Amino acid sequence: MNTGLSLIFMLAPALVVILVLFAGGLALGFSQSLGYMPIIGAYGFNLDAYLQLIKSPGFVPSLLLTIFISVLATLLAVVLAVATALTLRKRFVGKKIVSFLYQFPLTVPHLVVAVGVLLLVSQSGLMARAAFQVGLISDPAQFPILVFDDLGIGVILVYVWKEVPFIGLIALAVLQSMGNDYEEQARTLGANSWQTFRHVLLPLIIPGILPGSIIIFAYVFSSFEVPFLLGKSYPAMLSVLSYRLYTDVDLDARPQAMAMSILIAVFVLILVLFYRRLSQRILRRSG
Amino acid sequence: MIGLRRFPSWDRREVKGCPACFQVIHVAVIVAIVLGVLLPVIPLLVWSFSHSWFFPEILPMELSGRAWTYIGSPLSKVANALINSLIIGAVVTASAAVLGIPAGRALGLNRFRGKTLVEFLILAPIIVPGLAVIMGIHVLFIRLGLVDTLFGVVLVHLLPSLPYMIMVMSGVFANYNVEFEQQAYSLGAGRIRTFVHVTLPAILPGIVTGSLFVFLISWSQYILTVLIGGGRVITLPVLLFAFAAAGDNAVTTALCIVFLAPAILILLFTSRYLSGESGAMGGFGRL
Amino acid sequence: MTRKSIIILVLAALVASGLWAGGKQEQSLPFEQRYQSMSWEQIVDEAGGQKLYWYMWGGSDLINKFVNGYVAERLKNEYDITLEMVPVTDAATFINKVLGEKQARRDSGGSVDMMWINGENFRTTRDADLLFGPYADKLPHMQYIDSTDSSISNDFGFPVEGYESPYGSAQVVMVYDSARVPEPPRKIEDLLDWIRANPGKFTYPAIPDFTGSVFVRHLFYHVAGGYEQLLGSFDQELFDRIAPKLWQLLNELEPYLWREGNTYPETHTLLQDLFANGEVYFDVTYNPSEAASLVSQGRYPESARTFVFDSGTIGNTHYVAISYNSSSKAAAMVLANLLLDPATQYEKSRPEVWGDLTVLSVGSLPRQWREKFGAVPRPPSVLSPDELSSHKIPELQAAWLDAIEKGWTENVLQK
Numbered sequence: 011m012n013t014g015l016s017l018i019f020m021l022a023p024a025l026v027v028i029l030v031l032f033a034g035g036l037a038l039g040f041s042q043s044l045g046y047m048p049i050i051g052a053y054g055f056n057l058d059a060y061l062q063l064i065k066s067p068g069f070v071p072s073l074l075l076t077i078f079i080s081v082l083a084t085l086l087a088v089v090l091a092v093a094t095a096l097t098l099r100k101r102f103v104g105k106k107i108v109s110f111l112y113q114f115p116l117t118v119p120h121l122v123v124a125v126g127v128l129l130l131v132s133q134s135g136l137m138a139r140a141a142f143q144v145g146l147i148s149d150p151a152q153f154p155i156l157v158f159d160d161l162g163i164g165v166i167l168v169y170v171w172k173e174v175p176f177i178g179l180i181a182l183a184v185l186q187s188m189g190n191d192y193e194e195q196a197r198t199l200g201a202n203s204w205q206t207f208r209h210v211l212l213p214l215i216i217p218g219i220l221p222g223s224i225i226i227f228a229y230v231f232s233s234f235e236v237p238f239l240l241g242k243s244y245p246a247m248l249s250v251l252s253y254r255l256y257t258d259v260d261l262d263a264r265p266q267a268m269a270m271s272i273l274i275a276v277f278v279l280i281l282v283l284f285y286r287r288l289s290q291r292i293l294r295r296s297g
Numbered sequence: 298m299i300g301l302r303r304f305p306s307w308d309r310r311e312v313k314g315c316p317a318c319f320q321v322i323h324v325a326v327i328v329a330i331v332l333g334v335l336l337p338v339i340p341l342l343v344w345s346f347s348h349s350w351f352f353p354e355i356l357p358m359e360l361s362g363r364a365w366t367y368i369g370s371p372l373s374k375v376a377n378a379l380i381n382s383l384i385i386g387a388v389v390t391a392s393a394a395v396l397g398i399p400a401g402r403a404l405g406l407n408r409f410r411g412k413t414l415v416e417f418l419i420l421a422p423i424i425v426p427g428l429a430v431i432m433g434i435h436v437l438f439i440r441l442g443l444v445d446t447l448f449g450v451v452l453v454h455l456l457p458s459l460p461y462m463i464m465v466m467s468g469v470f471a472n473y474n475v476e477f478e479q480q481a482y483s484l485g486a487g488r489i490r491t492f493v494h495v496t497l498p499a500i501l502p503g504i505v506t507g508s509l510f511v512f513l514i515s516w517s518q519y520i521l522t523v524l525i526g527g528g529r530v531i532t533l534p535v536l537l538f539a540f541a542a543a544g545d546n547a548v549t550t551a552l553c554i555v556f557l558a559p560a561i562l563i564l565l566f567t568s569r570y571l572s573g574e575s576g577a578m579g580g581f582g583r584l
Numbered sequence: 585m586t587r588k589s590i591i592i593l594v595l596a597a598l599v600a601s602g603l604w605a606g607g608k609q610e611q612s613l614p615f616e617q618r619y620q621s622m623s624w625e626q627i628v629d630e631a632g633g634q635k636l637y638w639y640m641w642g643g644s645d646l647i648n649k650f651v652n653g654y655v656a657e658r659l660k661n662e663y664d665i666t667l668e669m670v671p672v673t674d675a676a677t678f679i680n681k682v683l684g685e686k687q688a689r690r691d692s693g694g695s696v697d698m699m700w701i702n703g704e705n706f707r708t709t710r711d712a713d714l715l716f717g718p719y720a721d722k723l724p725h726m727q728y729i730d731s732t733d734s735s736i737s738n739d740f741g742f743p744v745e746g747y748e749s750p751y752g753s754a755q756v757v758m759v760y761d762s763a764r765v766p767e768p769p770r771k772i773e774d775l776l777d778w779i780r781a782n783p784g785k786f787t788y789p790a791i792p793d794f795t796g797s798v799f800v801r802h803l804f805y806h807v808a809g810g811y812e813q814l815l816g817s818f819d820q821e822l823f824d825r826i827a828p829k830l831w832q833l834l835n836e837l838e839p840y841l842w843r844e845g846n847t848y849p850e851t852h853t854l855l856q857d858l859f860a861n862g863e864v865y866f867d868v869t870y871n872p873s874e875a876a877s878l879v880s881q882g883r884y885p886e887s888a889r890t891f892v893f894d895s896g897t898i899g900n901t902h903y904v905a906i907s908y909n910s911s912s913k914a915a916a917m918v919l920a921n922l923l924l925d926p927a928t929q930y931e932k933s934r935p936e937v938w939g940d941l942t943v944l945s946v947g948s949l950p951r952q953w954r955e956k957f958g959a960v961p962r963p964p965s966v967l968s969p970d971e972l973s974s975h976k977i978p979e980l981q982a983a984w985l986d987a988i989e990k991g992w993t994e995n996v997l998q999k
Binding site: 021027031034038136139225231249271278 | 319322323326329330331333334335336338340341344351352354355395396397399400403404407409415418419421422423424425426427428429430431432436437452455456459463509513517519520534537538541542546549550557560561563564565568
């Protein structure tokens with residue numbers, strides 16, 4: 011196709027930007043996490059920040075909560091995305107409008123969704139008020155706790171609302187490029203709808219949506235704004251913890267903030283690699 | 298390719314099963330989509346006009362234009378923030394296109410040694426949490442004088458958004474038939490003419506989709522703008538967060554609506570490219 | 585010309601150029617090395633045409649309108665200074681900025697000129713040498729400040745020494761819904777009894793929220809039997825004797841709090857939301873006029889009222905400070921002075937503008953101002969200045985706060 015030199019010309023500008031900003035920032039953050047902070051006169055290279063962090067009582071609960079929220083949000087988003095994509099590929103009255111609505115969440119920033127969800131499902135939110143009006147509850151305290159709660163349900167809701175169209179559109183693209191042939195073949199072989207789905211469609215969709223799900227997982231794991239607005243104070247998601255440490259005016263906490271960020275990055279990378287290994291195995295089995 | 302698999306015959310009954318059931322399920326899914334999308338968003342409009350609206354009222358007890366008057370007044374700086382967000386978004390999108398289209402072409406059309414590494418490097422910024430990288434890069438930017446500047450914020454917005462452009466473009470180029478270009482050359486067309494009349498129309502859906510993602514990512518950035526823009530570069534998310542954190546629902550939701558409007562407009566223009574009939578979304582499946 | 589006159593001319597030229605160069609030399613010296621010997625008029629002169637970035641909390645449309653409107657207009661019209669207010673959610677944002685600039689050795693042309701600051705943040709910025717000063721004594725309007733008031737000359741026990749200038753007063757008040765609590769408990773012990781008798785209807789923001797922290801400090805005073813012994817510098821042994829009683833009280837109280845104390849509202853804002861919707865019946869706030877402002881915005885029910893404890897509530901001052909690397913220090917000083925102008929203080933104290941208590945010693949003002957301040961119309965939820973000042977008790981030094989906040993996190997939150 012292209013010669014080596016022209017390849018370099020095409021790739022270089024983008025790669026340079028990414029390398030300088032990303033790798034540079036990561037390296038600097040890493041060095042700060044090792045205690046190299048000239049402003050407080052710390053020139054040490056040590057793992058103190060990491061040790062302090064891991065020993066601190068808030069760390070493990072935060073880690074577990076973050077993993078829980080990321081996994082659940084991704085799973086729910088994928089399941090709902092596939093289910094809705096299967097319906098959306100058909101023709102029906104009003105498809106244009108519904109398709110537009112389906113894409114709408116893509117344009118809505120997470121902050122706005124967080125505000126919307128808060129006003130909807132908090133104990134004094136719209137749903138609680140509706141419940142009161144129909145007599146299901148008589149006091150805000152009786153409405154289930156969905157925000158600032160132990161499981162981060164509100165946070166999960168926000169991410170699911172945002173990510174279903176993302177995965178769904180990918181699934182739709184895959185389904186559309188496949189066409190109907192495989193399904194028709196399966197039908198002639200005697201498969202019912204569920205079997206068609208389970209043994210034909212699903213194995214074909216999954217490789218397409220796996221990268222998207224990895225992206226979602228990584229994003230939810232490290233995202234900050236939504237848990238900051240809707241999450242419980244303790245335990246908090248890891249990125250919120252990291253931000254609190256970073257903005258702590260006690261500069262001694264700064265290396266810990268960096269250590270936290272590096273740890274988050276490492277966790278995500280490990281999980282992504284694990285995810286990739288798993289997906290490759292699925293690919294092989296369904297091939 | 299699916300194998301020739303025989304399905305258990307006792308399920309054959311369901312081939313002629315219950316088409317009506319599926320109709321019902323499909324309608325239910327469509328209703329769920331419409332409700333699910335609208336439910337968090339419609340109340341925002343109502344809240345922005347509310348004066349007193351306490352539990353358990355379903356509708357505001359009093360209405361007022363306070364929030365909108367405030368937003369419209371120059372004293373609120375909302376107009377400035379809106380313009381900043383638009384300018385930054387436009388510059389980031391243009392830069393991402395210039396950097397990302399060649400990179401996407403290089404990746405989509407070629408196999409070469411180290412391609413996996415390059416792909417990994419490109420994906421890394423969206424998998425590794427931005428906070429980690431930005432904290433590290435903050436000091437570097439201060440020394441380079443890039444903090445508090447529009448340019449610095451643009452650079453930093455490129456980091457999480459450029460990979461999306463590259464992914465989409467690589468997907469589009471993977472489905473692209475280079476031979477059309479070669480035919481054009483053999484017919485005597487120059488490089489530019491070929492690009493404009495042959496290449497561009499084919500990759501346009503990708504450019505549009507990629508630009509949409511990049512713009513939206515830049516549009517909704519909060520923490521990156523706050524850290525690097527240092528409070529000097531005030532964008533809509535920054536204002537939104539300040540009011541959301543302060544609990545002024547009327548102003549917060551009014552800001553949400555202002556925040557949403559341009560994004561919706563853009564979606565109106567680009568919706569057809571997302572709906573799967575082009576290979577654009579497929580780029581996400583090819584990793 | 586005669587040789588003599590040539591020599592005189594040359595000498596004169598030399599002297600003149602020497603003076604001119606010397607003058608220019610003086611002009612190019614940074615402001616912080618010249619200002620002490622400048623007169624106020626000269627400072628105002630130098631400030632003309634400068635642009636000023638004031639970093640402050642941006643979550644109130646009232647305050648934003650006041651700063652961007654009244655204050656900015658007066659600065660522009662009277663002094664030709666351009667004011668840019670920069671809204672932040674958290675003071676740590678701009679403190680980190682200046683810290684970062686110092687780390688990167690950007691010692692002039694800093695991005696933060698003026699900041700709204702007090703308490704622990706002041707101590708941090710002083711420790712890290714981030715502030716310009718001392719400048720307060722050069723401000724003409726400082727004459728209206730009571731120099732003997734130790735709650736102004738000390739910021740959380742840390743001597744101000746002119747590195748900050750005050751511009752407003754705060755005092756904690758308890759907000760309650762008079763429709764649900766007809767007679768509020770004015771003694772702390774009565775409040776605690778009320779909480780136990782009405783489970784789930786009271787809570788306070790989680791530390792490190794400023795408001796949550798000050799509420800806990802009131803209880804600290806309560807278990808210590810008074811604040812007098814605590815006013816000095818931090819005494820670890822004294823703290824270790826008193827603190828366990830506080831943790832015991834708070835932990836014993838937890839099951840009667842909102843959500844049984846399993847979680848506390850992360851911010852004061854969230855507590856306000858709970859109050860507005862009737863999930864809890866009390867709110868705590870540093871701003872005595874806040875309830876009135878929120879009622880006028882429709883965010884609080886009209887039955888909201890305020891009270892202070894019989895044993896007093898903590899009051900403090902809010903200040904502005906100038907960063908060491910600002911390139912508009914003269915303009916910042918002019919702004920600091922303008923904020924202390926009786927006209928500004930009066931405007932600020934009007935509830936429909938902000939309702940912030942004045943920091944001026946009203947008794948020292950000219951009579952027309954004394955009358956005006958005395959006649960500010962007060963909505964029903966705002967207590968009289970007399971009631972407030974007669975129940976004002978001081979803050980502790982910052983080290984006490986650190987210990988209390990840390991202790992709360994370890995002994996109550998994480999249990």
